[in-house]
Amino acid sequence: MTGNANNLADGAEGDMESPLADVSGARLTIVTDAWHPQVNGVVRSIETTNRELEKLGVTVSLITPQRFRSVPMPTYPEIRLSLTTPRKLGRMIAAERPDYLHIATEGPLGILARNWALKHGMAFSTSYHTRFPEYVAERLPVPIGWLYGFIRWFHNRGGACMVATESLRRELSEKGLRNLQIWSRGIDTALFHPRPREETPFGLARPIFMTVGRVAVEKNLPAFLDLDLPGSKVVVGDGPAREELAARYPGVTFTGVKFGEDLARAYAQADVFVFPSRTDTFGNTILEALASGVPVAAYPVTGPVDIIPQGSGAGALDEDLRAACLAALPQSREAARALAETFSWASATQQFMANVVAAKARKKRRQRLAEARGRQFS
Template sequence: MRILIATDAWFPQINGVVRTLSTTVEMLRRAGHEVHLLTPEGRRTVPLPTYREIRLSLVTAAGIARTVEAVRPEAIHIATEGSIGLALRHVCLRRGLPFTTGYHTRFPEYLSARIPLPGIERGAYAFLRWFHGPSRAVMVPTRSMADVLEDHGFGNVRVWTRGVDHELFRPDRRMALEGKRPIALYAGRVAVEKGLDAFLALPFEGTKYVVGDGPALEGLKARYPDARYTGYRMGEELAATMAGADVFVFPSRTDTFGLVMLEALASGVPVAAYPVPGPRDVVVDGRVGGLDEDLGEAVRRALACDRAACRDYALGFTWEKTAELFARYLAPFEWPG
């Protein structure tokens, strides 16, 4: 199948959306599909207000239409709700081409955390219902997230799970991290919506690590100078660092999935998190981690979990299955004319 995927989130961004899409594309191509991408690469961009790490591409519907005509896809997927996604949505509706969409980011909750104005979350959900309304399948990563969207009036919601690279993330890569044990680690973007204050303020007898970067980093360093901040780590260095921890703490309440939790589990590291959409779909409480509204209690329960059980559990999540589900949910069509 010839597939066109449009995304406003792409390299050099470092996040779960980019990892999910890039790995899914790789798996689709291995399976014999012809995949074309519409991304910000090579385009002029401007930073998104209040979220400068995300950049919006300066595109026109006419330019996107020319790309569609050149590719002549047999299925179209719009992964994000930014300028590229909006332009391709417009072209598809004008030309009567079916498409599917992805819901990767809880922007209503992110906006509410960054701009706490009355009605901003409700208005954001209204925009997202409009954007995803014509979609033949709105792909979300978990059942809990599907329930949230359905409660907000979304239709055609499909659960599209995630995978993990079991060769990269594995227990035998374990790095000897400095600091008193146990070691509690967070990895990912360092931003207000990630809830890192809840993690770093916890009473804890061991050492806390923050692996990542973002707009909240300098403020966290000032408030919690005893934690260790490594900046972003990639590939084998990230895998070794993650495997070196005793517990992975995921304090976010706004992620749709939290791919780093699977990476931690594949590394043999139990996860502590709040019992909210995302973590409660990934973490089996008491088996591979702890889920509790008291994050300190979640950490204590996670530390008691068996590392081998975490690894075995993570082996059930594969990128091959992720790509297979993606292809199944697409809305194939014959190119008109």
């Protein structure tokens, strides 16, 4: 499968024979604008990766919005924007004495961290978790070309920009992004696993078509909720569009957000997991559903096409989402679980750390080349 977590950091140009041979004892600082109380794939990916990094002997420090005053993001108040100064953030990074710096998001903290690193000659890596240009364009009247210009500005000065899938890497490369490296995702197969199915889960008639995630405009939920499907529809999650959608679709069950065992039990009661988003860069919820033994229906876009191979028997991809839902319904719960088991957080974290190490190596290589040119023309 393209972009599977078992393939280590493609293109990690070789200043080192074994990128992970000596990371035990290394200090890594991660700067992120996405953190609790947000519940999304970015936060979950960072948290899980941090736990795996500890197993590798890496000491991780986090700089998150919880350490600053903040204001609600316009049009999306659930997201808080940190208020700080370049000097204060720089002091925080320097105080951690990091060997490596990773900037996870393109928000206020990410921008300040990027600028500080460039000013002080420190190597850094970045990651592209969300289709930022499309996300902003949904809310603000900003030309998408300008937004992709910002994305190039933000990511191209780093030593590695991590993306979750091969198809996204190709897409962003065509838009002018450089140093793109794969950082796949994993799944907790101990928490998310098949369970006995109730006859009427949530008090509803089967089949159960379920989606899980942030209830927001960019998730394209009406594409699912408008479908004429047998049985019942369930939306697990919360967000700024929940009240409006619950009023607009009174026949749909909105459970609110669930965590841990409650979430895992909910997944396992679905007959089909529906992923209507066209803008996610991966889709962690797809893996959670597959691990729960639930076939997936989705559009054939970045994320689903990278996770669900054609003919896997674990899901159906179609530009007609209703057709995908109906095609996924009879598919194999065993095949769904088997596919999820090929995604490992341990391997994904090795990818991540290999990319972080490679970003620093590229910085050193560029410095040596610049010095060599300077001597040549001096």
